[in-house]
Amino acid sequence: MLAVIRTGGQQYKVKEGDFVSVEKLPHEVGTNIEISDVLLIENNGYVKVGAPIIPGALVVANIVAQKRHKTILVFKKSRRKNYRRKNGHRQPETILRIEGIKQ
Secondary structure: OEEEEEEOOEEEEEEOOOEEEEEOOOOOOOOEEEEOOEEEEEEOOEEEEOOOOOOOOEEEEEEEEEEEOOOEEEEEEEOOOOEEEEEEEOOEEEEEEEEEEEO
16 A cells, blocks of 8 residues: 655655655654645555545554754855855754554
8 A cells, every 4th residue: 555645845655664754743752643634545556646635544654753864065155256155954854654544
């Protein structure tokens, strides 16, 4: 069984048992959450597409970790102007384990 969910303004293709890294969610580690923004469900060749979401469909996930992504370097430079800026950015993220997909 496969589903396409929407969280944090992005879409993710998930199956049961998958680990997914999403935008930071305001929940504690170890809690189960229900994601109701299910856009598509595929089960043994049968595909159900929502418009835009499927009413009554849920994806149950467990929060495994709350952490920050690895550093992304941002470097700005203007040639011949002695202008250089170097910044780093670490985006907070939540690691989910997909427990089940309910139609």
